[in-house]
Structures are given as C-alpha cells and as structure tokens.
Amino acid sequence: MSTAIRSQDDALAWASAHAASLNEGAAHADEAISVLGAAGFFRIGVPSALGGSGGSTADAVDAIARVARRSLTAAFVFWGQRTFIEYLLQSDNAALRARHLPALLSGELAGATGLSNAMKFLSGIESLSIAASPAGEGWRLDGSLPWVTNLRRAGFAVAAAVEPTDGQPPAVVAFLSGTPGITRTDDLELLALRGSNTAAIRIEGVVSGAAELIHADARSFLPRVRPAFLSLQCGMSIGLARACLAAAGASGSAVRAGLQSRIDALEASLAHEIEQLQAGLASGSFATQAAPLFRIRIRLAAIVREAMDLELDATGGRAYLVATTGDFARRWLEAAFVPVVTPSLTQLHGELERHAALRAA
Ligand SMILES: Cc1cc2nc3c(=O)[nH]c(=O)nc-3n(C[C@H](O)[C@H](O)[C@H](O)COP(=O)(O)OP(=O)(O)OC[C@H]3O[C@@H](n4cnc5c(N)ncnc54)[C@H](O)[C@@H]3O)c2cc1C
Structure with a gap:
C-alpha cells in the first residue's frame, strides 16, 4: 500500500484521490481492498466475537454508501468483499469461516461473489454454470463464471453455486485462486469500473468437498x-x-x-x-x-x-x-x-x- 491508512477518513480520501484511476484502469486495482481493510471497513456489521466491530447490516450499507460517494469502483469491490464475508457469517461451516474470515476482514484476502448466475437460477432465468460430479468423498467441479469482480491477482476466494450431476440439491461452495484447475482470465475490457478486478474464471477438474461447502442447499x-x-x-x-x-x-x-x-x-x-x-x-x-x-x-x-x-x-x-x-x-x-x-x-x-x-x- 503506497499510503499509510490509519482511519476511515484516510481510506475515503484515498478513494476520492484515486476515483478516476480506479474507473479507468487497473493501476490501483489491487490496493482498494487493502486500503478499505486497513481502515476497518469490512468489520462493520460483523459481530465482535468473530473479529468484527459490531453494528448492523444497515451500518455496512452506510459504509458502502460513504465509499460510493467517492468512487463506485471502490464501493463495488467493497460490496463483493462484504457480501462474501456475509456468506461466511451465515454459513453452517464454522471451520471454513474460521479459516478465511480473519484475512477477509483485514483485507489481506479478496473475497468475490460469483453468485449472479445462482441468483438468476433462483428466478428461473439461467441454469447453473458449474457441474459437480461425485468423486471420492466430494466432488469434481467443471464449468465457468463469466463475470466475477474482486479477483485480485495476488489471491482471492470465490463463492459459487454448483449443480451436482447425481440429483443432489444445488450447493454453494468456496474455492481459492491457488487451487489446481482454477484459471483467472485477463480483466474484462469494461467501459468503466476497470479497476474492479473483474474477469472470468474457468473451473476444470477442481476437487471440492465438505471443507469448502458454504451451504449444502442453495x-x-x-x-x-x-x-x-x-x-x-x-x-x-x-x-x-x-x-x-x-x-x-x-x-x-x-x-x-x-x-x-x-x-x-x-x-x-x-x-x-x-x-x-x-x-x-x-x-x-x-x-x-x-x-x-x-x-x-x-x-x-x-x-x-x-x-x-x-x-x-x-x-x-x-x-x-x-x-x-x-x-x-x-x-x-x-x-x-x-x-x-x-x-x-x-x-x-x-x-x-x-x-x-x-x-x-
Ligand atoms: C462490471 C460488472 C461486474 C460484474 N461482477 C459480477 C460479480 O462479481 N459476480 C457475478 O456473479 N456477476 C457479476 N457481473 C455479472 C452481472 O451482474 C450479470 O450477470 C451479467 O451482466 C450478465 O447478465 P445480464 O442479466 O446482464 O444479461 P442477460 O442474461 O443477457 O440478460 C439481459 C437482460 O434481460 C434480463 N433478463 C434475461 N432473462 C430474463 C427473464 N427470464 N426474466 C426477467 N429478466 C430477464 C436480465 O436481467 C438483463 O437485464 C458483473 C457485471 C458487470 C457489468
């Protein structure tokens, strides 16, 4: 991080100063999550027992609004990060939460939500784009996510819905960028919000199981x-x-x-x-x-x-x-x-x- 961030005001000033750059290109794309994390933004609305600063979802909405007033790109990656955090907060998988939450709250790990496909699936608009074939104790995942934001090149976690091929209910899983079989494409050529680390992901033969499960029933x-x-x-x-x-x-x-x-x-x-x-x-x-x-x-x-x-x-x-x-x-x-x-x-x-x-x- 090029600037020392000591407070939320520092992070908001950073978002104002870099709003044009974040909109136009990737020069500051990898800094946004570290800056917002260092200012404690991702802890808002997260129980203090889990490493948060307490408060409610409404407080987190207000925090995103304060950032969006300066830069929609910064606010959008904030949304992706905070929504991923929310999945972990609402997951029954306490071990998964304990493994990733600290780094997500501090902004060391970027969290991305690849769930547009799943939200459209719920509304009957699309079928799920990742197949889960039974393999050993878990699954082998194959498919793609055509649009995902907050895929920071240094590393990221993604949440996605998968469709088991054996008739089990669709599930929501997490996977990490370093997992064999995960490929991040180059950034998509967006009209704006170009510093949002938005790209596609290919998923080929990715091993997944209970440890990665956010929820068994999407x-x-x-x-x-x-x-x-x-x-x-x-x-x-x-x-x-x-x-x-x-x-x-x-x-x-x-x-x-x-x-x-x-x-x-x-x-x-x-x-x-x-x-x-x-x-x-x-x-x-x-x-x-x-x-x-x-x-x-x-x-x-x-x-x-x-x-x-x-x-x-x-x-x-x-x-x-x-x-x-x-x-x-x-x-x-x-x-x-x-x-x-x-x-x-x-x-x-x-x-x-x-x-x-x-x-x-
Ligand atoms: C900058 C950017 C970042 C993004 N980041 C993410 C991300 O982080 N994660 C993620 O999962 N996705 C992300 N997306 C994907 C995005 O939210 C949409 O899923 C994507 O734009 C493609 O779907 P669509 O609905 O726009 O297009 P289409 O499916 O082609 O639909 C076109 C329009 O018709 C509507 N429509 C289609 N079928 C129906 C129907 N049966 N009933 C009612 N309305 C219908 C759609 O809602 C849309 O308005 C991102 C997109 C952009 C532009």
Whole structure:
C-alpha cells in the first residue's frame, strides 16, 4: 500500500484521490481492498466475537454508501468483499469461516461473489454454470463464471453455486485462486469500473468437498442471504446519488436555473428510501418478504438516474468539456452500472410481476 491508512477518513480520501484511476484502469486495482481493510471497513456489521466491530447490516450499507460517494469502483469491490464475508457469517461451516474470515476482514484476502448466475437460477432465468460430479468423498467441479469482480491477482476466494450431476440439491461452495484447475482470465475490457478486478474464471477438474461447502442447499441459502446481498448493493446507489445531488447543489447555476427545488425534492425521496431500507433491515422483514426490498432497489436506481440528470442540468455545457467536466463524466459511466448489476432492474420487475400473479391466483 503506497499510503499509510490509519482511519476511515484516510481510506475515503484515498478513494476520492484515486476515483478516476480506479474507473479507468487497473493501476490501483489491487490496493482498494487493502486500503478499505486497513481502515476497518469490512468489520462493520460483523459481530465482535468473530473479529468484527459490531453494528448492523444497515451500518455496512452506510459504509458502502460513504465509499460510493467517492468512487463506485471502490464501493463495488467493497460490496463483493462484504457480501462474501456475509456468506461466511451465515454459513453452517464454522471451520471454513474460521479459516478465511480473519484475512477477509483485514483485507489481506479478496473475497468475490460469483453468485449472479445462482441468483438468476433462483428466478428461473439461467441454469447453473458449474457441474459437480461425485468423486471420492466430494466432488469434481467443471464449468465457468463469466463475470466475477474482486479477483485480485495476488489471491482471492470465490463463492459459487454448483449443480451436482447425481440429483443432489444445488450447493454453494468456496474455492481459492491457488487451487489446481482454477484459471483467472485477463480483466474484462469494461467501459468503466476497470479497476474492479473483474474477469472470468474457468473451473476444470477442481476437487471440492465438505471443507469448502458454504451451504449444502442453495435454494434455502440464497433467499436467506439475499436481504444482505441486495441491501449492500443499495449502498452503492445511495452513495452515488448523494455525490450527484451534492455536485448539482454546489453548482452556481442550480439556483439560477431554478433547479434547487428539484434537488431538495430528490434529496427527500432519497432520505425516504434510506429510512424504508433501514426499517426493513431492523425488523428482519426482508427475509420473508423480498418484494419491498426489490422496490427500494428499483426506486434507488431511478433516484440515481434523476440525480445524474440534475447534475448534468446544473453543470450545463461545462459537463461536456474535458477541461471542466470534473467528476461528472466518471459518474455518468458509473451510473450506467446501477441497473445492470444482478439482479438487474429488468429481473426485479419480472420478479415483482411474478409475485403479483401468485398473489392474484
Ligand atoms: C462490471 C460488472 C461486474 C460484474 N461482477 C459480477 C460479480 O462479481 N459476480 C457475478 O456473479 N456477476 C457479476 N457481473 C455479472 C452481472 O451482474 C450479470 O450477470 C451479467 O451482466 C450478465 O447478465 P445480464 O442479466 O446482464 O444479461 P442477460 O442474461 O443477457 O440478460 C439481459 C437482460 O434481460 C434480463 N433478463 C434475461 N432473462 C430474463 C427473464 N427470464 N426474466 C426477467 N429478466 C430477464 C436480465 O436481467 C438483463 O437485464 C458483473 C457485471 C458487470 C457489468
């Protein structure tokens, strides 16, 4: 790490200073997790008995939002890391947790969540992309994960869902980058968020067994972790919307152009969604009723879009000049990611329609 990180403010300052670099290329990609880890960000919302600093999932959402306000790339790798940590917290496999949690919390090990495929599988959109053939006491894994973020070259752990070929239920397993049969491709050529260590993984003849099992039944485990998975994602939208609204408000033309009342109204809508999110997390209701959380994620994505438009409206032509665009151009590209990250808005709308049809039937 090139900079000494002593506090969360230090890490936030690092994210601000490197936001453009993290968006445009891989120069600082391998530092982000170490910086956030050194500042204690991954311990937030993790019980102190397990090495965390206590607090709740809502506190972790707020932490991701604070980082997203500076850099969506840093916030996205934070999301991947914290979500992987969440899988271990909710896993029955105490030995697996004890083995990896300390290095994940400190940021020495990068944790990646290859579970988009599994989340889409749950919704009946895709079949699972990793086959698990019985071999000895465990399995032989073969397949691929076409998109995984936070695959730090120095080493990473990945969570993925696998489909046993003998009819057993789909399971969720972890594997490490050094395991024979795991190949990380070069980084994908992304439009933005290029410092997120996003690549594909090929899995060929990987030996796996009880020691690597996060959960034996993906169909019960995934809905259990989905509230944290989605809520932590909401932190990304909250932070990015706050950055756009702050930039719109700080622009001298906002008042001149009569935009202030729209900025104020959108800030109020954002505060309302955050309250709803916090209330659902505090009551635990998202575990049994996913639809309200889906709606919050959809509305937050709409708020990001509107906030981005307000920043553009307030900045005017300066937003289109390289010399004066400031952080606008980066945020514009970052914002394009919000609707496509799994579960995508299209998928969430589809889920809500399915819920409504089931209720009507
Ligand atoms: C920068 C970046 C980083 C990523 N990192 C990760 C990661 O760390 N881990 C990971 O697992 N994945 C990751 N992904 C993958 C991502 O979340 C999606 O899975 C991936 O973009 C491909 O799926 P899709 O849904 O976009 O595309 P498609 O499956 O081609 O679908 C296109 C659109 O149609 C919708 N759709 C398709 N079928 C249906 C249906 N039957 N009902 C309703 N809607 C439907 C989709 O939701 C999507 O909106 C990443 C993607 C990007 C761009």
